[in-house]
Amino acid sequence: MCQCANMPITMRHVCHSAANWHIGILAHWHIIHWHIIINYIILMIRLEGITKNFGSLQVLKGIDLEINKGEVVSIVGPSGAGKTTLLQIMGTLDEPDNGNVYIDGTKVSKMKEKELSAFRNKHVGFVFQFHQLLPEFTALENVMIPALIAGTSSKEATARALEILSFMGLAERASHKPNELSGGEKQRVAVSRALINNPAVILADEPSGSLDTHNKEELHQLFFKLRDQLGQTFVIVTHDESLARITDRTVHIIDGIINNC
Ligand SMILES: Nc1ncnc2c1ncn2[C@@H]1O[C@H](COP(=O)(O)OP(=O)(O)OP(=O)(O)O)[C@@H](O)[C@H]1O
Numbered sequence: 678m679c680q681c682a683n684m685p686i687t688m689r690h691v692c693h694s695a696a697n698w699h700i701g702i703l704a705h706w707h708i709i710h711w712h713i714i715i716n717y718i719i720l721m722i723r724l725e726g727i728t729k730n731f732g733s734l735q736v737l738k739g740i741d742l743e744i745n746k747g748e749v750v751s752i753v754g755p756s757g758a759g760k761t762t763l764l765q766i767m768g769t770l771d772e773p774d775n776g777n778v779y780i781d782g783t784k785v786s787k788m789k790e791k792e793l794s795a796f797r798n799k800h801v802g803f804v805f806q807f808h809q810l811l812p813e814f815t816a817l818e819n820v821m822i823p824a825l826i827a828g829t830s831s832k833e834a835t836a837r838a839l840e841i842l843s844f845m846g847l848a849e850r851a852s853h854k855p856n857e858l859s860g861g862e863k864q865r866v867a868v869s870r871a872l873i874n875n876p877a878v879i880l881a882d883e884p885s886g887s888l889d890t891h892n893k894e895e896l897h898q899l900f901f902k903l904r905d906q907l908g909q910t911f912v913i914v915t916h917d918e919s920l921a922r923i924t925d926r927t928v929h930i931i932d933g934i935i936n937n938c
């Protein structure tokens with residue numbers, strides 16, 4: 678029982694207000710500090726002052742962005758706004774003119790090409806609008822390739838690829854080549870390939886752009902299942918409003934800057 682139980686009503690009110698205030702301050706302190714601590718521990722992507730020009734065309738004019746582990750973030754904006762350019766810079770496929778990119782705490786901006794491609798293979802998964810699977814290889818082999826490049830043994834890569842394909846509901850399709858798979862299945866194989874090395878982040882550029890409504894929704898649900906069950910981080914460029922609406926955060930790129938007003 679509160680120590681003020683025997684006080685007059687007015688005094689009790691003062692006592693409770695003080696206690697609530699105290700609890701409020703503590704709660705506030707708690708939230709602020711957890712926020713800082715969690716951010717510090719699980720920041721997956723940090724972009725600082727990114728600029729990019731193509732000739733006289735200023736595409737990105739100073740982008741600062743932070744993405745935490747387990748976030749599903751969408752990037753939207755008009756055609757030509759620089760969304761793909763930003764995603765490619767974030768994934769180290771392109772270099773900014775100015776600014777820094779940090780992935781999972783590592784500054785990648787000044788890495789040499791060989792070191793960078795090894796880093797990219799291990800830490801970043803890509804999913805594109807068109808699956809970009811290699812036609813002469815089976816679904817299983819396509820998924821295994823990034824693991825083999827990373828030096829994983831064939832036995833281990835096979836086991837992991839089969840595990841992911843089963844998680845995706847594609848175990849029965851493992852030996853099929855891309856032309857023997859539906860559009861939705863091909864994109865799920867592409868997501869499996871992106872996942873194989875446990876990347877810090879999966880970057881997807883209009884991943885459902887070539888799918889019909891049913892397959893599109895299934896793929897979107899898959900992103901959230903992967904986030905909820907594996908803590909996977911996603912950055913997704915999309916023109917699909919229904920997808921942008923359900924992501925944790927939407928970043929609007931307009932005129933080369935982030936405009937979230
Ligand atoms: N390699 C390049 N050389 C010259 N200009 C380029 C290059 N890549 C992109 N651009 C230009 O930069 C601008 C931004 O292109 P980007 O592909 O990033 O746009 P986007 O927002 O992804 O558009 P969309 O929604 O149509 O895919 C466009 O005007 C494009 O023509």
Ligand SMILES: [Mg+2]
Nearest residue numbers: 760761762882
């Ligand atoms: Mg684009």
